[in-house]
Amino acid sequence: MIIIVYxxxxxxxxTIGELLANKMELPxxxxxxxxxxxxxxxxxAGIPLDDEDRIPWLRNVAKxxxxxxxxxxxxxxxxxxxxxxxxxxxxxxxxxxxxxxGKKSLVEKRLGDRVGHFMNPALxxxxxxxxxxxxxxxxxxxxxSPEKIVQDIIKNFKKMESKSDFGxxxxxxxxxxxxLNLADNGVNISIYNRYVEGKEEGVAAKVLEENxxxxxxxxxxxxxxxxxxxxxPKSILLMIPAGKAVDLQIQELxxxxxxxxxxxxxxxxxxxxxxxxxxxxxxxxxLFVGTxxxxxxxxxxxxxxxxxxxxxxxxxxxxxFLEKIAAKDxxxxxxxxxxxxxxxxxxxxxxxxxxxxxxxxxxxxxYSMMRNYLQLDPIKIASIFEKWMDSDLxxxxxxxxxxxxxxxxxxxxxxxxxxxQAAQKGTGGWSLNTALEYGVPYGVLxxxxxARNLSARKGLRMISSGLYDLERFPGIEDVDNFLDxxxxxxxxxxxxxxxxxxxxxxxxSEKNNWAxxxxxxxxxxxxxxxxxxxxxxxxVEIFKESNHILLxxxxxxxxxxxxxxxxxxxxxxxxxxxxxxVLSNAINYLLGxxxxxxxxxxxxxxxxxxxxxxxxxxxxxxxxAFHTNWKE
Ligand code: NAP
Numbered sequence: 156m157i158i159i160v161y162x163x164x165x166x167x168x169x170t171i172g173e174l175l176a177n178k179m180e181l182p183x184x185x186x187x188x189x190x191x192x193x194x195x196x197x198x199x200a201g202i203p204l205d206d207e208d209r210i211p212w213l214r215n216v217a218k219x220x221x222x223x224x225x226x227x228x229x230x231x232x233x234x235x236x237x238x239x240x241x242x243x244x245x246x247x248x249x250x251x252x253x254x255x256x257g258k259k260s261l262v263e264k265r266l267g268d269r270v271g272h273f274m275n276p277a278l279x280x281x282x283x284x285x286x287x288x289x290x291x292x293x294x295x296x297x298x299x300s301p302e303k304i305v306q307d308i309i310k311n312f313k314k315m316e317s318k319s320d321f322g323x324x325x326x327x328x329x330x331x332x333x334x335l336n337l338a339d340n341g342v343n344i345s346i347y348n349r350y351v352e353g354k355e356e357g358v359a360a361k362v363l364e365e366n367x368x369x370x371x372x373x374x375x376x377x378x379x380x381x382x383x384x385x386x387x388p389k390s391i392l393l394m395i396p397a398g399k400a401v402d403l404q405i406q407e408l409x410x411x412x413x414x415x416x417x418x419x420x421x422x423x424x425x426x427x428x429x430x431x432x433x434x435x436x437x438x439x440x441x442l443f444v445g446t447x448x449x450x451x452x453x454x455x456x457x458x459x460x461x462x463x464x465x466x467x468x469x470x471x472x473x474x475x476f477l478e479k480i481a482a483k484d485x486x487x488x489x490x491x492x493x494x495x496x497x498x499x500x501x502x503x504x505x506x507x508x509x510x511x512x513x514x515x516x517x518x519x520x521x522y523s524m525m526r527n528y529l530q531l532d533p534i535k536i537a538s539i540f541e542k543w544m545d546s547d548l549x550x551x552x553x554x555x556x557x558x559x560x561x562x563x564x565x566x567x568x569x570x571x572x573x574x575x576q577a578a579q580k581g582t583g584g585w586s587l588n589t590a591l592e593y594g595v596p597y598g599v600l601x602x603x604x605x606a607r608n609l610s611a612r613k614g615l616r617m618i619s620s621g622l623y624d625l626e627r628f629p630g631i632e633d634v635d636n637f638l639d640x641x642x643x644x645x646x647x648x649x650x651x652x653x654x655x656x657x658x659x660x661x662x663x664s665e666k667n668n669w670a671x672x673x674x675x676x677x678x679x680x681x682x683x684x685x686x687x688x689x690x691x692x693x694x695v696e697i698f699k700e701s702n703h704i705l706l707x708x709x710x711x712x713x714x715x716x717x718x719x720x721x722x723x724x725x726x727x728x729x730x731x732x733x734x735x736x737v738l739s740n741a742i743n744y745l746l747g748x749x750x751x752x753x754x755x756x757x758x759x760x761x762x763x764x765x766x767x768x769x770x771x772x773x774x775x776x777x778x779x780a781f782h783t784n785w786k787e
Contacts, residue, residue, distance in 0.1 A: 156181070156228040157220055157247060161235035162255035163282040165266035167297055167304075171255060172232030174305045179230065182223060186216045186233035203281050213243040221246045237287040252292030253308055259283060261298060290350075290357070290376070310370075318386035319345040319373055321476055323394060324404060325422075326358050329448065330394030332455035333421070333480065334362065338369050340479040345373040347381040382411040389416040390473050394448075397424040397581060405432060414440030417469040421448045425585055426498030426505060433465050433497060442469025447494075447504020449684035450482065458482030460684035461491035462507070462676075464500025482683025485692065490679040495669040502589075502663060503676060506656050509586035509600050511685050512579070513652035513737060514552050516603035520735040521645050522556070524724065528630045528733055529637060533560040533568040539638060548646060550688030577607040586659065593662045599648070599655050599744050602736040627732035637727075644724035647717035648741040649690055654704040655744065657694075661702050674698035705748065718745060760785075 158181070160172040169185050176183035190198075194208050216233060223229035224247045235241045241252070262279060288294070293311050295304055323334040326348040334346050348358035359374035366372075375381035382389060389412060393404055401424055408418060418441060420429065429445035436443040447462030448455065461481050463470050470493050481489040494500045525536045537560040540553055562569040583604040590597030609616070630637060657673055664671035677694035681687055697707045704710050721742045728735040747753065760783075762768040769780035 157224055157250045158228075158230045158253060159235060159241075159244060159250060160230060160232050160253045160255060161241075162257075162297075163234065163236065163262060163286055164279055165262040166255040166257055167265070167301065168232035168234070168255060170301050171253075171297075171304055171308075172230050174301050175253075175308060176230035178305055178309060181227060182229045184216070184219055184223065184229050184231045186212075186231060186235075189215050189219065209240065210243070213240055217244050217246050220244060224249070234282065236282060236285045238289065241289070251312065252289070254288065254292060254294045255297050255304075256288075256294050257297040317343070319343045319384050320386055320390070321345075321473075322347065322381060322385050322389065322391040324348075324381075324391060325393060325395035326362050327394065328452050329421070329455045330392075331362055332452050333392065333394060333448070333459070334372065335366060335369065336456055336458070336480045337476065338372055342476055342479065343371050345375060345381055345384040347375045347378060350376040378407055379411060382408065387413065387416070388472060389413075390419065390476065391417070392419045392421050392446075394421050397422050397428070401428070401432070405436070409436075409439055409441070412439075412441050415442065417442045417444060417466075417472055419444045419446050419463070419469075419473060420501075421446045423447070423504060423508070423580075423582055424501050425581065426500075426502035429465065429498035429501045437466075442466040442472070444469045444473065445498055445501045446477075447500050447507065449504065449507055449680075449686075451685060454482065454683050454685075458490070458683050460679050460682065460687070461489075462494050462500045462503045462679065463491065464494040464503070465497065467493060467496070481679075484678055484681045488678075490681065490683045492672075492675050492679050494676065495664070495671055497667065497669065499664070499667075499669045499671065502669075503660065503671065505582045505585050505589070506660050507680065507684065507686060508582035509603075509659075510652055510656040511552075512583040512603035512607070513600040513656070514550070514649065514686055516606050516737045517645060517648045517652065517741075518552060518556055519606075520728075520738050521641055522560075523733060524641060524728060524735065525638075527627065528728065528731060529634055530629050531634075533570055537561045543642060543645075546642075547689045547693070548642070548649070550690070551685060552688075574613070575610055576613050577610045579604050579607045583607070586656075589663065590659050593659070593666065595655075595659045595662050596744065596747075597655055597659060599651055599737055599740040602740045606734075606736050625732055628730075630727075630731070637724075640720040640724050643717040643720035644738055647714055647721045647745065648738050649688075650704060650710055650714060651741040651744050652737070653690065653694065657698075657702070657704065673702060714745060718742070721745070 158175065158179070160168050160175065162168055169187070172185065173183045190212055194204055194212060197204060197208065216231070220229065220231060233244065235244060259279070266279060293308060295308055297304060320343045321337060322345045323330050323337070324347045326334070326346055334344055337344050346359045346362060349355055357376065359376055363369060363372055363374050373384050375384065385391070391408065393401060395401060395404060401420055401422065405418060418436065420432070420443070424445060426445070433443045433445065443465050444463050445465045448459050450459035454460070458481055461477050463477060477491045478489040481491040484490055494503050522536060525531045525539065526533070537557045540557045540560070544553060544557070559570060560568070564572065587597055587601045587604050590601065660671055660673065660676070663669070674695050677691055677698055681692050681695065694704065697704055697710070701707055705714070721738065725735055725739045725742050729739065759770040763770050763782060764785045767782055769782045771777055771779065772781055
């Protein structure tokens with residue numbers, strides 16, 4: 156092992172280098188000892204050395220290092236201020252670079268205390284200017300005792316020698332939080348963030364700077380070094396944006412991995428992309444686990460809900476890590492389960508987010524009716540929601556809404572200052588597309604996506620609001636009575652939102668032979684995730700009986716009792732000029748799904764009329780097709 160301790164004059168290279176050499180039982184070389192007399196004379200006179208003086212001297216030092224490398228190695232103390240000089244000293248790939256770094260005032264003081272050295276203290280300024288700090292090696296501050304500094308250096312070497320059990324790529328909101336969560340749970344991890352010159356530099360190292368207590372985390376911005384720091388089989392979690400970034404990252408990893416290593420994509424990837432990536436990686440013998448993670452930043456840090464799918468062998472190798480960091484359900488079991496094969500992990504996360512869209516929009520519509528129809532202020536609405544939290548309406552989303560409504564800025568509700576433009580980023584729209592592909596009625600959750608799309612058209616809304624100037628009538632009825640009905644309407648909408656989301660999962664699971672276990676999926680969604688709620692806890696039991704919430708006896712009783720109130724609230728909203736797309740779709744769905752004889756017979760007759768599409772009859776064999784000449 157060759158260790159090069161370097162830095163400006165007066166930083167303590169010789170003292171630290173010699174002490175380190177003693178501790179590590181390596182020979183010590185001081186580059187200053189190899190300066191020719193002419194160099195020493197110049198430096199003594201305060202004249203900086205130039206390349207003509209330095210390069211032959213460094214070549215001579217490099218020769219000594221080469222000799223040492225053939226034996227047991229050495230510790231070298233040398234200024235090595237810039238990359239050009241360091242390159243001369245790189246005689247082997249096995250060099251540990253240790254930069255001694257100190258404030259100018261401290262180094263000046265040390266130089267002032269030094270007697271009998273040939274280096275003139277006046278050279279410090281030029282050396283500090285010449286110092287190029289590289290992005291590799293160790294950087295050690297020199298404001299403690301030489302013994303402590305040497306101890307720190309050795310501790311760091313030990314850390315570098317030991318392999319990590321798990322790697323996380325992407326030190327954004329989620330990756331950083333999951334990494335710290337893993338470390339908190341005793342997992343030795345390496346973290347990596349890409350390097351983009353001038354934009355993304357030292358991101359992984361910064362995580363450690365911000366969290367200095369996490370001594371065992373190893374930060375990297377070189378992908379090969381990151382992968383090399385992991386023990387085998389290597390388990391690598393990607394927490395980066397879905398799409399091209401994931402493909403590029405996987406391509407970069409493939410040549411660095413071996414058969415049996417595991418890549419876990421924890422981002423919100425589209426499940427069909429996950430299926431393709433699984434197939435690609437299977438050919439290379441790399442195990443791919445497409446994993447949904449929910450809970451936002453706080454969940455990732457303290458305990459998310461985790462939905463792994465794909466390669467089961469890969470899952471079994473990382474199950475222990477995931478169980479350590481996951482939230483715990485009401486019985487203390489980790490909110491993580493193997494969801495199923497292929498892209499099912501990401502598919503389930505996609506539907507989770509779709510239900511999240513529906514739940515958020517339902518709360519927004521209820522809020523809008525309270526604010527605009529009943530003319531209640533945010534504080535009052537928060538207190539009503541707080542009462543609802545004591546009922547079976549309790550949910551994480553309602554809980555955070557209370558905090559949001561209570562946030563005031565300069566005496567005014569902050570909510571009123573927030574621009575009313577929401578976007579949909581992927582999972583909501585993908586769910587809707589999938590519902591269309593599989594022919595699943597998805598109106599209620601689809602409306603939540605459409606409501607965001609409409610909100611995004613602020614310009615058009617502003618112009619048409621002025622042009623139409625439609626009247627919006629505030630409520631003139633008994634507020635408490637309406638609030639009771641609104642509560643029931645919201646309860647019904649929530650049940651329907653969940654029914655619709657789970658119906659999509661049922662259809663896709665059956666068609667793909669995924670055998671999704673809905674009770675287990677509901678269980679891992681009872682904590683850690685954004686749609687955790689009392690209702691979700693009830694669904695754990697409901698799905699043990701049936702795959703359809705609507706067929707559950709208690710749900711039937713509840714929906715029958717809420718149906719009138721939901722119809723009433725939607726009717727009042729529409730008659731008085733307030734849009735409630737999710738609530739109105741919920742009542743339409745409920746009425747539609749409970750209608751034995753729908754007007755689709757007329758649709759079939761029309762299709763047969765203009766396109767001879769044929770129809771089937773309810774009084775004949777259902778497989779038989781009929782066509783009528785309608786004009787005769
Ligand atoms: P983020 O804060 O924007 O962080 C993204 C990370 O990915 C950053 O470290 C970024 O590095 C890195 N990155 C970006 N482009 C890259 C590329 N082309 N190659 C390699 N790395 C790249 O995002 P996030 O919120 O942590 O989300 C990460 C993933 O988790 C996404 O798929 C997201 O949908 C999903 N997710 C997010 C949440 C949430 O609440 N935020 C919840 C569940 C799931 P730079 O710093 O270099 O740009």
